[in-house]
Amino acid sequence: MSEEPFEPKIVGFLCNWCSYRAADLAGTSRIKYAPNIRTLRVMCSGRVDPTFVLKALAQGADGVMIAGCHPGECHYLEQNYKTMRRFGMLKHTLRALGIEEERVRLQWASAAEGVQLAAAINEMVEQIRRLGPLHWSGNWSEDGERLEAIEKLAEEHAQAMEVPA
Amino acid sequence: MGSRKGSETVSERVGVYICHCGSNIAGKVDVESLAKWAGENLEGVVVSRDYKFMCSSLGQELIEEDIKKEGLTRVVVGACSPHLHEKTFRRACANAGLNPYLFQMASIREQVSWVTADKDLADAKARALIAGAVKRVVYQEPLQPTEVPVNPNTLVVGGGIAGIQAALELADAGYHVYMVEREPSIGGHMAQFDKTFPTLDCSACILTPKMSEVGQHENITLISYAEVEEVTGFVGSFHARLRKKARYVKEEDCTGCGICIEKCPKKVIDDVFEAGLGKRKAIYRPFPQAVPKYPVLDRENCTYFLKGTCKACEKFCPTNAIDFEQQDTYLDLDVGNIILATGFDAFDATRIPQYGYGRLANVFTSLEFERLCNAAGPTDGKIVLRDGVTEPKSIAVVHCVGSRDQHHHPYCSAVCCMAALKFGHLVMEKTSAAVTSFYIDLRTPAKGYEEFYDRLLEEGMHFVRGKVAEVTDAARLPGEEGKLIVQVEDTLLGKQRRLPVDMVILMTALEPRKDAREVGLRFGISCSMDGWFTERHPKLDPVATMTDGIFVAGVCQGPKDIPASVVQGAAAAARVGGMITKGTVLIEPIVATIHAEHCSGCRICNSLCPFNAIEFKEAEGVSYINAALCKGCGTCVAACPAGAISGAHFSNKQIFAEVEGLLFDAIRGNGAKALVAESVTA
Numbered sequence A: 001m002s003e004e005p006f007e008p009k010i011v012g013f014l015c016n017w018c019s020y021r022a023a024d025l026a027g028t029s030r031i032k033y034a035p036n037i038r039t040l041r042v043m044c045s046g047r048v049d050p051t052f053v054l055k056a057l058a059q060g061a062d063g064v065m066i067a068g069c070h071p072g073e074c075h076y077l078e079q080n081y082k083t084m085r086r087f088g089m090l091k092h093t094l095r096a097l098g099i100e101e102e103r104v105r106l107q108w109a110s111a112a113e114g115v116q117l118a119a120a121i122n123e124m125v126e127q128i129r130r131l132g133p134l135h136w137s138g139n140w141s142e143d144g145e146r147l148e149a150i151e152k153l154a155e156e157h158a159q160a161m162e163v164p165a
Numbered sequence B: 001m002g003s004r005k006g007s008e009t010v011s012e013r014v015g016v017y018i019c020h021c022g023s024n025i026a027g028k029v030d031v032e033s034l035a036k037w038a039g040e041n042l043e044g045v046v047v048s049r050d051y052k053f054m055c056s057s058l059g060q061e062l063i064e065e066d067i068k069k070e071g072l073t074r075v076v077v078g079a080c081s082p083h084l085h086e087k088t089f090r091r092a093c094a095n096a097g098l099n100p101y102l103f104q105m106a107s108i109r110e111q112v113s114w115v116t117a118d119k120d121l122a123d124a125k126a127r128a129l130i131a132g133a134v135k136r137v138v139y140q141e142p143l144q145p146t147e148v149p150v151n152p153n154t155l156v157v158g159g160g161i162a163g164i165q166a167a168l169e170l171a172d173a174g175y176h177v178y179m180v181e182r183e184p185s186i187g188g189h190m191a192q193f194d195k196t197f198p199t200l201d202c203s204a205c206i207l208t209p210k211m212s213e214v215g216q217h218e219n220i221t222l223i224s225y226a227e228v229e230e231v232t233g234f235v236g237s238f239h240a241r242l243r244k245k246a247r248y249v250k251e252e253d254c255t256g257c258g259i260c261i262e263k264c265p266k267k268v269i270d271d272v273f274e275a276g277l278g279k280r281k282a283i284y285r286p287f288p289q290a291v292p293k294y295p296v297l298d299r300e301n302c303t304y305f306l307k308g309t310c311k312a313c314e315k316f317c318p319t320n321a322i323d324f325e326q327q328d329t330y331l332d333l334d335v336g337n338i339i340l341a342t343g344f345d346a347f348d349a350t351r352i353p354q355y356g357y358g359r360l361a362n363v364f365t366s367l368e369f370e371r372l373c374n375a376a377g378p379t380d381g382k383i384v385l386r387d388g389v390t391e392p393k394s395i396a397v398v399h400c401v402g403s404r405d406q407h408h409h410p411y412c413s414a415v416c417c418m419a420a421l422k423f424g425h426l427v428m429e430k431t432s433a434a435v436t437s438f439y440i441d442l443r444t445p446a447k448g449y450e451e452f453y454d455r456l457l458e459e460g461m462h463f464v465r466g467k468v469a470e471v472t473d474a475a476r477l478p479g480e481e482g483k484l485i486v487q488v489e490d491t492l493l494g495k496q497r498r499l500p501v502d503m504v505i506l507m508t509a510l511e512p513r514k515d516a517r518e519v520g521l522r523f524g525i526s527c528s529m530d531g532w533f534t535e536r537h538p539k540l541d542p543v544a545t546m547t548d549g550i551f552v553a554g555v556c557q558g559p560k561d562i563p564a565s566v567v568q569g570a571a572a573a574a575r576v577g578g579m580i581t582k583g584t585v586l587i588e589p590i591v592a593t594i595h596a597e598h599c600s601g602c603r604i605c606n607s608l609c610p611f612n613a614i615e616f617k618e619a620e621g622v623s624y625i626n627a628a629l630c631k632g633c634g635t636c637v638a639a640c641p642a643g644a645i646s647g648a649h650f651s652n653k654q655i656f657a658e659v660e661g662l663l664f665d666a667i668r669g670n671g672a673k674a675l676v677a678e679s680v681t682a
Helices: A019-028 A050-058 A079-097 A114-131 A145-160 B031-041 B057-069 B082-095 B109-113 B119-137 B161-172 B203-216 B259-263 B303-307 B312-316 B366-373 B416-430 B449-459 B516-523 B562-582 B635-639 B652-662 B675-681
Strands: A010-015 A037-042 A063-068 A104-108 B014-019 B045-051 B074-079 B103-107 B146-149 B154-157 B177-181 B220-224 B226-234 B237-244 B267-270 B278-281 B329-335 B337-340 B344-346 B363-365 B394-401 B434-439 B462-465 B468-472 B484-490 B495-501 B503-508 B510-512 B550-552 B584-587 B592-594 B614-617 B622-625 B645-647
Touching: A010 A019, A010 A050, A010 A114, A019 A037, A019 A063, A019 A114, A019 B082, A019 B109, A037 A114, A037 B119, A037 B652, A050 A063, A050 A079, A050 A145, A050 B652, A063 A079, A063 A114, A079 A104, A079 A145, A079 B635, A104 A114, B014 B031, B014 B057, B014 B119, B031 B045, B031 B119, B045 B057, B057 B074, B057 B082, B074 B082, B074 B119, B082 B103, B103 B109, B103 B119, B109 B119, B119 B652, B154 B161, B154 B329, B161 B177, B161 B203, B161 B220, B161 B562, B177 B226, B203 B220, B226 B516, B237 B337, B259 B312, B337 B516, B337 B562, B363 B366, B366 B416, B366 B503, B394 B416, B394 B468, B394 B484, B394 B495, B416 B434, B416 B449, B416 B503, B434 B484, B462 B484, B484 B503, B550 B562, B562 B584, B592 B622, B635 B645
Parallel strands: A010 A037, A010 A063, A063 A104, B014 B045, B014 B074, B074 B103, B154 B177, B154 B337, B177 B220, B337 B550, B363 B503, B394 B434, B394 B503, B434 B462
Antiparallel strands: B146 B584, B226 B237, B237 B329, B267 B278, B344 B510, B468 B484, B484 B495, B592 B645, B614 B622
């Protein structure tokens, strides 16, 4: 097959209240942005289990965006702070796995920030275009070990999340 | 349109429906081939159709018929955002006997056709979103919403005209209302105004009867000089904690006679009601018609609190209502719904130093000028310069001070053009001064407004189109000495002009309250970029918010005039009234559940829940989630190391499946076959 220009695939986890609405607003305002992102709605960015991100990367995504309400504006009061904390540890793991940090991005977008979200998506797409394809899925075997490994990682993460109240 | 037998690996029978949305989607995405592709390539799809408008009754009937005839067990609609029509299609499913939570929506309009330039790329993205929805829907489970009762009492926060209207509508309908006001009296900004445009009704004359109605209504409990400190609970049963600031006046004993105010020796500049132009006493009522009638003792300026002696008010009070020992008190209220009508702040004109406010005496803000015109104001309605005696011979009105200005607020404040015309009329009615308006565009869009503008043109108000560059007292030309000079580019003449005047009025912008974001957070609602409260839908749901049971009315939602604020107040009341009449409300069953048999009792989840919905049961050694308190964010689900918590409608299985679908065309391994090929040949 002839070489087609690399089009990154990005999975976007958007929270129901702010960032998904920002995407809606970008739509109603007809703001054109890179079609490389495929979005998935969760109620809160706090729902984004690190395994979701790893799963997406393992499944062939070249990058993952987690988007939530701005700190202090979370619909669930403070859950995006937990996302933030979790994100720091996720990045740590990604480094350990040899994955470029830029492939996973945490983006705040309020329901009014359609323009900003679209700009962030464009920026991320260009960044990943420069990094090139991840092809991480090639590193995982097909016979179920993949999930096991991810689950093991998840467990480590959850333990790391244990922070005294 | 395609139809195909269900696959052997997926036992569910999925129906896929692709909406054209006229040309909104079909103009960019090839909807027919998308439907065909879904029918041929996605596992479990037995019916796949495209239709002009899925949300129309015919579109919905299409789904209902297929559920019945084709025995669909899952439905996917590719159309607009789920925030618009998820309810519509859930209802259609329910009508045909399918649990509404077995439906999934893919937004191929907001997320694809409207935001993608290239048609082929739009097609590819639409396929991914549909694939994600189909993969996910198979794992969705039937859910039942819980029905909870609605407390018939309502909390209205803010006693301006919007809040007053909302409270009266509900109270007249027979429902109890708690009205909380931060200031000593209700009335809001409208109580400060002199006349209202375009009819020139006296503002106080039309407002004060409504205020006293609030004060006397058997169904309204008015709590003034108080603030909401904390809100907990959910639609139907909110719990609000109020801090009632110490008035140092016992409301149960005070008759409102006003002797204390008369006898108080301390005069203070009134920065709030008189906009700094007038004075009040240390114990005061903001204005004579204040509701409630009880005065407030301003501790910061009271001679007794400052020096330990005086107590003139206490000495002369005929009913011994003064209480220097009074403390702030807390009040706990249970309500079913909350209406926020917290209003606005005026833009601080000193932020535009070139207009000279605060430096040049005879530059006034629009709020100051309202007080100047008002017969009950500090000058008894005489329009005079800052010296208090000289009548101006010429007045300049500067529009858009802080509004439509990239340095301050990009939005139009919506009321200033009409207020400027009103000022023009009042000046010409009361004085012989010439009035010139400096505008960018004159905006007079509502009933009777354009006619009022015509009237002012006839009455002889002058209009110069141009944004004022500077207001200065530095005279350069003869005739400018001792005057304020307005420097402007007249964009109709295309040249610079200098106009010497005696007085300048700055039409200051309406801004969100300084603490709007904080207040929004307290009530669980968000603000726009500018800081106005965000409504559920800008056109079709303007007074509801994203939090069920919390409504907004008036300028706190965005700049608007009195009629529009009244309309919103009434609209919010109608929405609340509807909830109360129905008596119960359905709560989304999207909650987390802990499976006790898997819970290790590690308590990691306990500290993650901001709603205290998770408790640890010592006896059993496991954690437990109270579904009534759970809001369904899913943070605990993501954190449980044992995987013992499941999130309804957002389970790991469902999300993993969606991710897989979204990446249906991703290349696995190093250039190996695409996932889709696998699933087709499977």
